[in-house]
Amino acid sequence: MKILIAGGDGYCGWASALYLSARDHDVTIIDNFIRRKWDNEHDLNSLVPIFTLDERVKEWNRLTGKTIHIINIDVTNYSALCEIINCETKFDALVHFAQQRSAPFSMINCDHAIRTHINNTVGNMNILWALHEYSPNTHLVKLGTMGEYGTPNIDIEEGFITIEHNGRSDRLPYPKQPGSFYHLTKVSDSDQIIFACRTWNLRATDLNQGIVYGYNTDEIDLSPVLANRFDYDHIFGTVLNRFCIQVALGYPLTVHGEGGQTRSFIDIRDTVKCIEIACQTPAKPGEYRVFNQFTEMFSVLELAKLVKQVSENIMNIPCEISHLKNPRTEKEVHYYNCINTNLRSLGLQPTLLSNETIVSLIQLAKKYTNQVNLKLIPPQIQWKSENEQISAAKQNHE
Amino acid sequence: MKILIAGGDGYCGWASALYLSARDHDVTIIDNFIRRKWDNEHDLNSLVPIFTLDERVKEWNRLTGKTIHIINIDVTNYSALCEIINCETKFDALVHFAQQRSAPFSMINCDHAIRTHINNTVGNMNILWALHEYSPNTHLVKLGTMGEYGTPNIDIEEGFITIEHNGRSDRLPYPKQPGSFYHLTKVSDSDQIIFACRTWNLRATDLNQGIVYGYNTDEIDLSPVLANRFDYDHIFGTVLNRFCIQVALGYPLTVHGEGGQTRSFIDIRDTVKCIEIACQTPAKPGEYRVFNQFTEMFSVLELAKLVKQVSENIMNIPCEISHLKNPRTEKEVHYYNCINTNLRSLGLQPTLLSNETIVSLIQLAKKYTNQVNLKLIPPQIQWKSENEQISAAKQNHE
Ligand SMILES: NC(=O)c1ccc[n+]([C@@H]2O[C@H](COP(=O)([O-])OP(=O)(O)OC[C@H]3O[C@@H](n4cnc5c(N)ncnc54)[C@H](O)[C@@H]3O)[C@@H](O)[C@H]2O)c1
Ligand SMILES: NC(=O)c1ccc[n+]([C@@H]2O[C@H](COP(=O)([O-])OP(=O)(O)OC[C@H]3O[C@@H](n4cnc5c(N)ncnc54)[C@H](O)[C@@H]3O)[C@@H](O)[C@H]2O)c1
Numbered sequence: 001m002k003i004l005i006a007g008g009d010g011y012c013g014w015a016s017a018l019y020l021s022a023r024d025h026d027v028t029i030i031d032n033f034i035r036r037k038w039d040n041e042h043d044l045n046s047l048v049p050i051f052t053l054d055e056r057v058k059e060w061n062r063l064t065g066k067t068i069h070i071i072n073i074d075v076t077n078y079s080a081l082c083e084i085i086n087c088e089t090k091f092d093a094l095v096h097f098a099q100q101r102s103a104p105f106s107m108i109n110c111d112h113a114i115r116t117h118i119n120n121t122v123g124n125m126n127i128l129w130a131l132h133e134y135s136p137n138t139h140l141v142k143l144g145t146m147g148e149y150g151t152p153n154i155d156i157e158e159g160f161i162t163i164e165h166n167g168r169s170d171r172l173p174y175p176k177q178p179g180s181f182y183h184l185t186k187v188s189d190s191d192q193i194i195f196a197c198r199t200w201n202l203r204a205t206d207l208n209q210g211i212v213y214g215y216n217t218d219e220i221d222l223s224p225v226l227a228n229r230f231d232y233d234h235i236f237g238t239v240l241n242r243f244c245i246q247v248a249l250g251y252p253l254t255v256h257g258e259g260g261q262t263r264s265f266i267d268i269r270d271t272v273k274c275i276e277i278a279c280q281t282p283a284k285p286g287e288y289r290v291f292n293q294f295t296e297m298f299s300v301l302e303l304a305k306l307v308k309q310v311s312e313n314i315m316n317i318p319c320e321i322s323h324l325k326n327p328r329t330e331k332e333v334h335y336y337n338c339i340n341t342n343l344r345s346l347g348l349q350p351t352l353l354s355n356e357t358i359v360s361l362i363q364l365a366k367k368y369t370n371q372v373n374l375k376l377i378p379p380q381i382q383w384k385s386e387n388e389q390i391s392a393a394k395q396n397h398e
Numbered sequence: 399m400k401i402l403i404a405g406g407d408g409y410c411g412w413a414s415a416l417y418l419s420a421r422d423h424d425v426t427i428i429d430n431f432i433r434r435k436w437d438n439e440h441d442l443n444s445l446v447p448i449f450t451l452d453e454r455v456k457e458w459n460r461l462t463g464k465t466i467h468i469i470n471i472d473v474t475n476y477s478a479l480c481e482i483i484n485c486e487t488k489f490d491a492l493v494h495f496a497q498q499r500s501a502p503f504s505m506i507n508c509d510h511a512i513r514t515h516i517n518n519t520v521g522n523m524n525i526l527w528a529l530h531e532y533s534p535n536t537h538l539v540k541l542g543t544m545g546e547y548g549t550p551n552i553d554i555e556e557g558f559i560t561i562e563h564n565g566r567s568d569r570l571p572y573p574k575q576p577g578s579f580y581h582l583t584k585v586s587d588s589d590q591i592i593f594a595c596r597t598w599n600l601r602a603t604d605l606n607q608g609i610v611y612g613y614n615t616d617e618i619d620l621s622p623v624l625a626n627r628f629d630y631d632h633i634f635g636t637v638l639n640r641f642c643i644q645v646a647l648g649y650p651l652t653v654h655g656e657g658g659q660t661r662s663f664i665d666i667r668d669t670v671k672c673i674e675i676a677c678q679t680p681a682k683p684g685e686y687r688v689f690n691q692f693t694e695m696f697s698v699l700e701l702a703k704l705v706k707q708v709s710e711n712i713m714n715i716p717c718e719i720s721h722l723k724n725p726r727t728e729k730e731v732h733y734y735n736c737i738n739t740n741l742r743s744l745g746l747q748p749t750l751l752s753n754e755t756i757v758s759l760i761q762l763a764k765k766y767t768n769q770v771n772l773k774l775i776p777p778q779i780q781w782k783s784e785n786e787q788i789s790a791a792k793q794n795h796e
Contacts, residue, residue: 125515161573388534
């Protein structure tokens with residue numbers, strides 16, 4: 001298939017581009033490298049040093065003979081985007097990873113919230129309009145997040161729920177309760193895609209992805225020049241990856257509050273498989289469908305205990321769990337049960353979290369501890385201002 | 399009360415500002431007059447000629463001795479907004495009307511969709527961040543629309559619905575199905591306000607307003623210099639106001655498709671009352687509440703028949719109903735039942751649609767027919783492109 005990958009220089013996008021190219025799909029990456037700029041702006045770096053996208057695709061070509069096309073564009077630039085979408089042989093699928101994806105980044109201040117909002121929602125709107133105007137048959141595969149749903153007290157379905165009310169019934173979009181300005185952009189994107197499919201007969205799959213962990217994939221492992229980014233910092237680092245790095249540093253695991261926050265997770269080796277599955281069985285014209293793209297659910301404290309056990313019992317590394325004041329506003333104890341049958345019924349064989357994976361991540365981190373800036377480990381971005389924290393604490397005390 | 403009215407140069411905002419000032423509230427208007435610029439850009443004009451905001455508030459002061467403060471700022475300009483919010487004596491309420499409010503405008507092309515999106519959602523985010531940073535106690539009264547809900551097959555509640563699912567239950571945000579990029583901005587605003595109330599303890603009332611009709615209010619009627627805008631064009635004109643103008647012009651009533659589309663309506667005399675009610679009984683800190691701000695439901699065809707009957711039987715003006723090809727993508731026959739108890743339980747006495755109101759609107763229109771540009775009457779903005787219309791027609795035919 002001819003596949004356009006927006007955001008193909010990033011963590012999920014790069015691994016997916018290689019996976020698809022290895023399977024003989026004709027892959028084009030668009031990216032404006034803004035993530036690398038955000039890293040510079042905030043003095044962040046990937047734990048594993050990454051090469052330029054140019055160097056990466058050259059290395060891939062040298063090793064496999066396969067070509068990945070790359071184009072430097074910003075998806076918020078409509079005319080540039082249209083030129084690409086409106087090419088001779090249309091793309092079969094457009095996989096859209098190209099967004100600002102950190103919740104803490106979006107909560108730093110109004111400016112960061114708005115930059116996140118504009119980057120994500122305007123990019124998404126441009127893609128919808130460009131498909132509408134120039135290539136309505138291209139299947140949009142959009143990355144959303146399980147975080148869109150929040151933590152309702154009922155089971156989380158895949159995108160829609162049938163509601164019985166006053167003797168009548170309808171199948172309606174699942175109510176969302178996003179917990180940051182980043183998550184709000186994803187909810188807004190979903191609403192826009194639903195509208196575009198209904199109005200313009202576009203075809204779209206919304207992948208509500210869980211938190212991704214892991215590093216190695218068969219393709220990434222071929223050469224250090226193909227290295228993927230591996231975020232360890234408090235802004236872009238995600239929980240399991242961060243715990244493994246913290247073990248390697250001898251740093252206590254940073255659990256936010258009680259740690260009862262339960263979330264959905266997926267191994268990056270499954271992410272890339274899911275992307276191919278979604279592309280190969282496209283949504284029908286006019287169809288908007290949602291796949292909850294995760295394989296397991298864990299609470300943050302469960303994960304911390306698992307990592308501690310692997311660290312101490314298998315690797316002989318002492319490991320502390322430290323409960324920090326929660327920087328976010330979220331429930332620390334709650335019901336959580338999410339459905340994820342769609343991808344499995346299309347053939348996904350889940351790679352469940354294993355001790356081996358945790359060991360391999362800790363080993364990877366050990367190799368690169370010299371890359372770590374320790375200041376980037378503790379959480380620093382607060383959802384509430386200091387005044388709000390004081391008055392919330394007072395309220396809790398009363 | 400000290401009340402800030404964002405968008406106070408517009409149709410609802412101006413009538414509300416006068417109503418509140420007449421009742422001795424201390425009113426400040428902010429507006430950047432962008433609506434007047436959009437009118438110029440698209441060669442539109444209010445049926446009733448309007449004066450500058452400067453002239454309007456001077457006339458109000460001359461007639462009543464009361465002062466309305468006015469400040470020319472764009473709510474998408476964060477620092478300018480903060481300066482106003484962060485004044486010595488904080489505002490008790492901020493009533494937010496300052497948005498692009500036309501669905502057809504937002505569907506013209508990608509550029510109009512994005513201008514609508516940025517104007518509305520960035521303005522709303524700025525307001526939330528400014529309140530969070532400088533005045534969390536100011537009660538936000540935000541104008542949403544009944545159109546956010548779409549036309550689900552179950553009763554439409556006020557913002558939230560209790561869902562029973564697999565033996566569990568939760569009260570969740572009511573699922574929305576917005577029908578244009580304009581409506582999508584309102585849904586996104588609501589999600590952001592819910593988040594801000596939960597996270598920052600802000601206090602907010604989201605007024606999901608029905609389609610507003612009417613012109614006269616006690617204050618507007620005091621002087622022609624106080625004239626309100628009255629939109630008749632296919633972009634900003636709303637259905638009942640447009641029907642009355644069409645009668646005055648001897649133009650057939652423009653019903654889209656079958657006309658079974660049912661919507662919620664409110665008289666502008668009730669809009670202004672609802673605004674005062676919302677301000678005077680503010681939401682509590684941390685509370686996000688929704689009032690469905692309408693008084694009656696009508697289908698488009700019912701309204702057309704009502705106007706035709708008043709026109710022919712009371713005013714002796716012949717009147718045709720013409721069913722045009724529907725420019726929008728929407729159900730033309732559907733279930734529709736909305737709850738609106740919140741405002742009535744706070745004391746709203748509805749002004750129901752009467753023959754007198756229709757007569758007065760037709761008379762007003764008759765007075766200003768010389769202002770009308772006939773080209774602006776028929777709908778011209780299509781939700782679907784021509785290709786999409788052809789293939790949709792084919793599908794319907796099969
Ligand atoms: N990593 C996770 O745990 C996770 C979980 C759920 C969902 N997701 C979603 O998957 C997608 C990819 O996440 P990731 O972890 O790979 O993020 P990433 O930051 O590593 O990669 C995102 C890429 O998109 C590019 N990009 C951003 N805005 C762009 C724009 N306007 N124009 C062109 N390129 C742009 C960046 O330069 C970067 O290369 C995101 O949409 C994210 O929300 C990620
Ligand atoms: N008129 C209706 O039928 C109706 C129905 C439901 C909801 N509403 C909502 O009520 C509100 C007011 O509607 P209206 O009919 O009075 O619209 P309007 O166009 O007459 O007035 C809007 C005013 O806001 C100002 N404005 C827009 N963007 C601004 C910005 N960025 N900064 C400063 N000022 C800005 C405009 O200049 C204009 O004066 C809107 O939010 C609309 O969505 C209206």
